[in-house]
Amino acid sequence: MQGHFDDLMKRAIYSGSAAGLASACAASTAAVRAGHEPYAAINAVSHCLWPRAIWHEEPSFRYSAFGATIHMGSAAFWGVLFESLCGPRSRPATIVAAAATTALVAYVVDYHAVPKRVTPGFEAHLSKRSLAMTYVALGAGFAIAALIRGRAAR
Template identity: 50%
Template sequence: MKTTDVDLSPPAPAGLRASMRRAVPSGLVAGGFAAAAAAAASADEKGAPFAPINAVTHSLWPRRALHERGFSMRHTLMGFAIHQAAAVFWAVLFETLVERIAGARPQRLPAAAAGAAAATALTAYVVDYKVVPARLTPGFEAHLSDRSLGAVYVALGCGLLAAALLRRR
């Protein structure tokens, strides 16, 4: 694809609204994929599948959240809600990129969605671990190896891609 094929102008308000509507289901699917990857990795590495999701609440309860390993109404449910909200936030970027790359050409959707998913997952990782202060990181890093942390972001991207391809049908 040539760079001249990509529309770099700001999205029209109607297009942005449509991207935001699509972002909710895309983000929920992607967040579910990422949470499952985090839980599976933590269960394998530390025997504590709820620990990474609990750790998401460290911005609210810094003294307790990173040490909470089991299911907790306070940490697990709130952590999952925060995680899903963040995934929907990232899905807005994803959906906007897909719309700009694919435009009105449905034949471009698979490639556009794959590229947008990879770009979104990479951006999310960089922002989460290189830009925001430690207090605002997801907290997964407290319970996951670097390799598993990478797998969580790959799962986020795969969830975004899956949602876009399923919507196509």
Template identity: 40%
Template structure:
């Protein structure tokens, strides 16, 4: 019996997955930007510097230096934002896949799904993965600020979905 050659085009729902991935880049990028700005503002309010939370994200790579790095730097800040952005896109893939499976979504279901995925991200980030793989934001921010950061992730997800909804109508 001959084996059938499998290509990307022959996989089920390849077009749908391409759409999900394309949308996830935008949705995740929006959430990453919103949460990075929120983290910077919250860190300043909590007595740290604005770059400190993004620098702390790199503690998986530089466990001793990252939490102490308070200034803006390519090594820590840009690397931290890249890691944070990739994590946001990862969660956005799930968010967009869920939205794609639904026959119909509303603004309210977009907001609820965004909140659910943000809550799941927090749960995994701080209660499932090993400490070395946590975001590290808590090094420089209060619990209240953490709520704002994860809320801004949800807001970024929802905003991207809602803007896309209204842009496609016009």
């Protein structure tokens, strides 16, 4: 049982890291397209600790490092759901369905279930379409990581 849990956690960190990087890149790119600095979206994540972080656009240890850490930790958290849904050796269709489901659940929880104080904060800098694309990137990151892992296992 412990081995199964350890394996799940390793896979969740791996796929969550890919998903977190993909969604952070999407959010930063969208922020720039909206006329903000690339750090604005990641800084906004740390608004749960420092409310004014949501408006800070320049890189800073306090807002950028903590925002990135919170974001990547959240992606690893969602990676547990993703990996539980698709398992260690799934078919590509199952992987894509699990990734889409996880991204959708993450969006619903992030923006409709938790208090505003603990939302990701991306909405301060991104259009609704760009916010949706950030979650598409999250799902794509999960799927790509699992597909690469599956290919490497063969």
